[in-house]
Amino acid sequence: MPVPLQANATANATAGQPSAPLADTIAGALGVGGLGGDVLGALLGAFLIANVMLVMTAVAGPWAKRKITAAFTDRIAVNRVGPFGLLIIVADAVRLLSKELIIPDGADRPAFDIAPILIPFSALLGFAVIPMGNGIHLADPETGLVFAFAAASIASLGLVMAGYASNNKYSLLGGLRSIAQNLAYEIPLVLTGASVILFTGTLQMSGIVAAQTETLINIGGIRIPQWFAFVNPFAFVLFMLANLAEVGRNPFDIPEAPTEIVAGYQTEYGSVYFVLIYLGEFIHIFLGGAIAATLFLGGPAGPILPGFVWFVIKIWAFFLFTQWARSAIPRVRIDQLIEIGWKGMLVLSFANLVLTAVIVGVLA
Amino acid sequence: MSLEEPTETEIEPVPQTAEELADLLGDRVVDREEHVNAPGFVVRPDDVQDTLRTLREEAGFDHLSCVTAQQYADRYESIYHLKKYDDPTDEVSVVVPTPSEKPVSQSAEPVFRTADWHEREAYDLVGVEYEDHPDLRRILLPETWQGHPLSNDYDQNRPQVVPLREHANPLEEDHRAGEDADTMFVNIGPHHPATHGVLHVKTTLDGEQIADLESDIGYLHRCEEQMCQQGTYRHQIMPYPDRWDYISAGILNEWAYARAAEDLADLEVPEYAQVIRTMSSELCRIASHMLAVGTFALDVYGDFTAIFMYAVRDREKVQNILEDLTGQRLMFNYLRLGGVVWDLPEPREEFFEKTRDFLDELPEALEEYHDLITGNEILQARTVDTGVLPPEVAKSYGATGPVARGSGIDYDLRRDDPYGYYDELDWDVVTDDGCDNFSRLFVRLREVEESAKIIEQCVDLLEDWPEDERTIQSNVPRTLKPEADKEIYRAVEAAKGELGIYIRSDGTDKPGRFKIRSPCFSNLQTLPEMSEGEYIPDMIASLGSLDIVLGEVDR
Numbered sequence: 001m002p003v004p005l006q007a008n009a010t011a012n013a014t015a016g017q018p019s020a021p022l023a024d025t026i027a028g029a030l031g032v033g034g035l036g037g038d039v040l041g042a043l044l045g046a047f048l049i050a051n052v053m054l055v056m057t058a059v060a061g062p063w064a065k066r067k068i069t070a071a072f073t074d075r076i077a078v079n080r081v082g083p084f085g086l087l088i089i090v091a092d093a094v095r096l097l098s099k100e101l102i103i104p105d106g107a108d109r110p111a112f113d114i115a116p117i118l119i120p121f122s123a124l125l126g127f128a129v130i131p132m133g134n135g136i137h138l139a140d141p142e143t144g145l146v147f148a149f150a151a152a153s154i155a156s157l158g159l160v161m162a163g164y165a166s167n168n169k170y171s172l173l174g175g176l177r178s179i180a181q182n183l184a185y186e187i188p189l190v191l192t193g194a195s196v197i198l199f200t201g202t203l204q205m206s207g208i209v210a211a212q213t214e215t216l217i218n219i220g221g222i223r224i225p226q227w228f229a230f231v232n233p234f235a236f237v238l239f240m241l242a243n244l245a246e247v248g249r250n251p252f253d254i255p256e257a258p259t260e261i262v263a264g265y266q267t268e269y270g271s272v273y274f275v276l277i278y279l280g281e282f283i284h285i286f287l288g289g290a291i292a293a294t295l296f297l298g299g300p301a302g303p304i305l306p307g308f309v310w311f312v313i314k315i316w317a318f319f320l321f322t323q324w325a326r327s328a329i330p331r332v333r334i335d336q337l338i339e340i341g342w343k344g345m346l347v348l349s350f351a352n353l354v355l356t357a358v359i360v361g362v363l364a
Numbered sequence: 365m366s367l368e369e370p371t372e373t374e375i376e377p378v379p380q381t382a383e384e385l386a387d388l389l390g391d392r393v394v395d396r397e398e399h400v401n402a403p404g405f406v407v408r409p410d411d412v413q414d415t416l417r418t419l420r421e422e423a424g425f426d427h428l429s430c431v432t433a434q435q436y437a438d439r440y441e442s443i444y445h446l447k448k449y450d451d452p453t454d455e456v457s458v459v460v461p462t463p464s465e466k467p468v469s470q471s472a473e474p475v476f477r478t479a480d481w482h483e484r485e486a487y488d489l490v491g492v493e494y495e496d497h498p499d500l501r502r503i504l505l506p507e508t509w510q511g512h513p514l515s516n517d518y519d520q521n522r523p524q525v526v527p528l529r530e531h532a533n534p535l536e537e538d539h540r541a542g543e544d545a546d547t548m549f550v551n552i553g554p555h556h557p558a559t560h561g562v563l564h565v566k567t568t569l570d571g572e573q574i575a576d577l578e579s580d581i582g583y584l585h586r587c588e589e590q591m592c593q594q595g596t597y598r599h600q601i602m603p604y605p606d607r608w609d610y611i612s613a614g615i616l617n618e619w620a621y622a623r624a625a626e627d628l629a630d631l632e633v634p635e636y637a638q639v640i641r642t643m644s645s646e647l648c649r650i651a652s653h654m655l656a657v658g659t660f661a662l663d664v665y666g667d668f669t670a671i672f673m674y675a676v677r678d679r680e681k682v683q684n685i686l687e688d689l690t691g692q693r694l695m696f697n698y699l700r701l702g703g704v705v706w707d708l709p710e711p712r713e714e715f716f717e718k719t720r721d722f723l724d725e726l727p728e729a730l731e732e733y734h735d736l737i738t739g740n741e742i743l744q745a746r747t748v749d750t751g752v753l754p755p756e757v758a759k760s761y762g763a764t765g766p767v768a769r770g771s772g773i774d775y776d777l778r779r780d781d782p783y784g785y786y787d788e789l790d791w792d793v794v795t796d797d798g799c800d801n802f803s804r805l806f807v808r809l810r811e812v813e814e815s816a817k818i819i820e821q822c823v824d825l826l827e828d829w830p831e832d833e834r835t836i837q838s839n840v841p842r843t844l845k846p847e848a849d850k851e852i853y854r855a856v857e858a859a860k861g862e863l864g865i866y867i868r869s870d871g872t873d874k875p876g877r878f879k880i881r882s883p884c885f886s887n888l889q890t891l892p893e894m895s896e897g898e899y900i901p902d903m904i905a906s907l908g909s910l911d912i913v914l915g916e917v918d919r
Contacts, residue, residue: 072669072670073669073672073673073674074673170550258557259557259558259664259904260900260901261900326669327669329665329740329742330665330743331665331742333901336746
């Protein structure tokens, strides 16, 4: 008996047509039509999704990260405040928000103030086009994938602004490092993403998810779907690596490198600004996970559980992966990083493009 | 006999005895002294470089272990303690007296690079000036300090008043080299996650590469030498060594003082106590190396990572054993002159079992470290061929311990200048020819294995030791007053290298001069050699691989 796949996400989106499923649903539920309904629906939908993401980040940042790292490093971590130490989230929020906001002399304002806002918001923006299952999909433009990559890249701008505006040499180095790193790794990332487009033939997120629902092979009655990670595992590995560099986690956490340049671009940020940058980093990890899930793991698809749950599981799995790498893998040096990026990943991603073209030719 | 092949007889024999050395130095020797550890040759202040060069090139004294300066009633004196890397028992002291009114002496820096910092320290604390020195500034005390604290006329009660304007801008106009300069000056430390304490590295960067680097030390200077000079031999000095290298290498440090003082006062140590000392020292060495490996991984990996916590976890087991033995976890104060303070804890079987359990689990733990660290390809890419310290440079800087052994210098005082029970036991000195960050890390991990071997043999010995022969301390006079004007320089192999103590007795129950030769102090001097031209991350890794403890650097 084949296990039915969740395909809710694609059910209400017709490929090739730009649409805004969640906004439409909300507008419909409220009974407001026309332009007003569109705007209201979109705003409420964005509010809803942003809040879901921020709540996840709040759990991930102060609590899950500590617990996961502790598990890797043979410790216990937070366990005093509330069940499993969960109330540490509240305590940390109060602590961080009540700190004095110190702005260094000679900081370049308003760039110094804009940067910590830009970083989390660019990542949140990317979620607008991610299909999360159960009809939770804010917008579905024809150029969805390009939009997601573009939105994620804005964060680099925030990092450079933060690094430059802090009037701190460590921050400057961190900002420059982050630019060098993002240049070197975004091209392989986008090229590998493009290989998926060869396969799906569309940039629309719903189309990409729909293309992956078909059956790849049946093994002993279990239907293996045509997830791109199964079709081309090489591209998946490549994408995950580039993604790790894109979100700046070990072994590619060079822009921060606490033992070298003391947290790099965020050295001078404290209090609310620190919280914003910190949130931004985690949302960025989640966005990286969401793009990877959409492109390679069938988006919100999965057996038995609802699509949204699968989607959350997949992005948390990516989060776990980044934390695992952080605990176990040494950081590479900046010149090695650039070398891996330009001499290794770039070449491999072009090779992957050719490989994918061959695979698509065989499958089609 | 062909002319091309010089035969044995044509090679001049290396001077061995004091008389031969005196002949070698000729009329540069104006007087002779006899130190407990070595013959002393008194030379004129303007003959220092000549004398040291002759001794290094013609007699093989290639290790300037320490420079001690002190003030007598009628003169200042600098003593250069020379050794051989091949045979550290072959020692010689070059004594350079300088007049009280004009204490100027020639610098030894052109001959031994390590003299740079040692002479700066002598200038800073005692007030001897060195001609030809490339950079004679204060090193431990602030540059605004008035007077030289270890000189005789120093007034401790005089307040050190420093006007605010001298500290108005500590950054000195941002250290800009000029409008067109494309280098950047960065202060790494004194508060930085990777400086292992309050070390300040003044770094000039060219892009990401290090163009110039200077270590600024002294933030943790606690007048340890002076405190020891004010304590009695018998009781009051022993707690201080624990505070030099405070990374749980306490017993190794205590042994340095114990060895010097015992040889000075002719004290015997019972064999049983020697075995306990040997065992506890090696436990300390394991604890220290574990932390060194853990923090090195921390420097290279980045955040709090598995290696650091695993290393601390295993170190914890050693600490528990040491706590059972000494009652303390950090500041042991366990050794006494002539022995140790108390016997093994009762019941002895439990203690032996606990120690054996630790030793049994150690190979597995080390295997894990090798999997995680030395076997990791990224770590190898990061550490192999970075921070290269060629053996000749290392010798010139007086590098010792794992830093020297990682550069292929086969030098370990436990074997070469045996003390304690080491020469009765079966173990090896670990060396590695890589000369890079990886070798230093690898040497430490392998030394842990050797230490475990030593501990195991000690436990075997202690287990079978007849009950009526367990003397833990020899008979030591209640008040120890070594005869006046005896001078001794003795070193032991501490966790970081050669930890030497110079003591001059003045007939009282307190030392006339107490000088600490810290291995970290000499090792840290090699940092510019390793790092210039490399990237910041490699400098951080090199610093981690030196395994310095600022408490010992600054004393």
